[in-house]
Amino acid sequence: MKIIPSKRALITGFIIIFGLIQFIRIDKVNTIVPVEYGLIAIETPPKDVAELITSACYDCHSNTTKYPWYSNIxxxxxxxxxxxxxxxxxLNFSKWKDYNIxxxxxxxxxxxxxxxxxxxxLFSYKIIHPEAQLSDEEREKMINWFKQ
Ligand code: HEC
Structure with missing residues (x-):
């Protein structure tokens, strides 16, 4: 005899598992690195380029990640x-000092x-963060600076 779980049992099971996995938390502590160690202090990009890099890249490539609400789920x-x-x-822009020339x-x-x-x-990041959707002009500015 085959046991086919009812829809209700499946949903209940799903809810229980979903509830249990919430106990496996991620580490959201940003280790503090002195500002002087960072790309911006060392390479001194113009202000507009610095702002673009910070807003489009730093959530992943730095020690100053801002974790959104869904990072709790x-x-x-x-x-x-x-x-x-x-x-x-x-690539960690906060630890630029550690990289040789x-x-x-x-x-x-x-x-x-x-x-x-x-x-x-990353594509998935741009969907959720409109400020990271770079215009052609912004991209150009960043590319020119990174290339020099
Ligand atoms: C949502 C997180 C996220 C954001 C935002 C992000 N990156 Fe990345 N980046 C990654 C991940 C993850 C990798 C590792 C390789 C991979 O999975 O593609 C990576 C890899 C890279 C690499 C390759 C490094 C190597 O040595 O191979 C470069 C260069 C890079 N990113 C530049 C940038 C720049 C510049 C920005 C901002 C314009 C940016 N990234 C924004 C997540 C991100």
Whole structure:
């Protein structure tokens, strides 16, 4: 005899599992890094470029991540945290001081390319953050600065 769970049992099961996974929290502590260690202090981009980089990239590529309300809800929170971890590992603007000159140059080139090809900011991020939807003019400004 095959046991087919009722719709109600399935929904109840789903709610219980959803409730339980909420206990697996993400670490939202931003380790404080002195401002002098950051890209903006070291490379001193013009103010408008600095603002664009901060608003379009820093939630993932820095230690100043602003976590939105849905970062409290699993499994979205896990997915979001994974992006932040991966992004910081590859490129952390807050820790620019730790990169040697060659690394800085290659990262800047990568940034120009990622912006030019519209790989960055990540598509899913742009949907939710209108301020990260760069206009052609804004993209141009950032690319020119990263390329120099
Ligand atoms: C929503 C998070 C998020 C935002 C916002 C974001 N990135 Fe990323 N970025 C990532 C992740 C995650 C990776 C790691 C590789 C991957 O998964 O594509 C990455 C990788 C990169 C890399 C590749 C680094 C390497 O060495 O290979 C560059 C360059 C980059 N991002 C630049 C930027 C720039 C410039 C901005 C802002 C215009 C930006 N990113 C905004 C998440 C983000």
């Amino acid at each position: 699993a499994p979205v929170s896990w997915w979001l945290k994974k992006h932040v971890n991966n992004a910081r590992e590859e 060659d690394k800085r140059d290659s990262l800047k080139k990568e940034c120009a390319e990622h912006i030019e090809k519209k790989w960055m900011p």
